[in-house]
Amino acid sequence: MTSASGTLFDRLVLAARIVLGVFYLLSGLNWFFGFIPMLPHVGMPADLRIKHMLVVEMINTGWFFQAAKIMEIAFGVSLLANRAVPLLLAATLPVAFITFMLDALILDDIARWLGGTQDTPALLAAVADMIVGGLCVLLPHLWLMLCYRDYYRPAFAWRASPQWGGQPAEPGLLPEHPLARPAGFRPGRALILFGGFAVLLQIYNLYLFVSMIRLG
Template identity: 30%
Template sequence: MQADKKMRWSVHILRTLFGAWNLFFGLVFFFEFIPQPMGHGEMTPYLNQTLIDTHLFHVVKVIEIIVGILLLTNRAVPLALCVYFPVTVVIYIVNMYLEEFAAGPFIAIIYLAVHLFLFWAYRSYYLPMLAWRAEINPFKSQKD
């Protein structure tokens, strides 16, 4: 019972922090509360500027805002985590291998670990997707 309560609180806290982080940095891009971090590595400012110039950064930031809101409001969390995972992988790669400041790998590992922990916590929603052989039957419910 105690372990279940700790797990629920851990998920709630990490989901809320992850959602707030994404919402904040999504909004920062559009409203410039603080300057957009462009990176500290040799290549990261070029990468980020290219993403901005091609408007791909805009797409990522809109996704961050939507995912942040969904996580904060505890709505469609499994879907939000799936949609956001490619962004998490890119953030991990950039911070782990392209950033040249000491906190880069730390941020990369923590960010990926939180996302993977939340995946694990919501794993029951993903298990049906892992069917090795799936039959198409749109009229049959999974309970049948």
């Protein structure tokens, strides 16, 4: 990679880790401390409106939603400290995907708009919710996984043999430094543009998220 593109790539990876890490850390901690009162938290009033029934059911299990929030905290710390990032990216991908899907299912809104029972501002609000509520989180998550792709290549071995008892892995499959920067990757212009777009979306999402914080 050229020096300029390499430097820009490294800065984008750092920016993505920071903004996504801060978002996940705040999202997880809010469940326990409730500094964003309009979002679900331990001390929320019984009449707090929760938009998605799936979230209600997860909370009602007594552990499912809490486990997801603990994972978010661990992931946020991982991203900010640059430790075990590839592992936590893979482990929390279902959380990011479910977050996106909860806001991405707008077919009913489109059908109501086409049928004349929903006005255009309401449809645009649903689209904005899809972008801000889910896509802003999922895109940088997927982009970071793409940047760390060399760490996942061994998992896609078509015919794998067990590696146990100190046996060396197949040469060339594993990066030498599992906690270092993305290895063996040559970013093209499309990847850098995708990363820049994903980071900008998440910065905007984080701004909206932080603006909802109420202390005291």
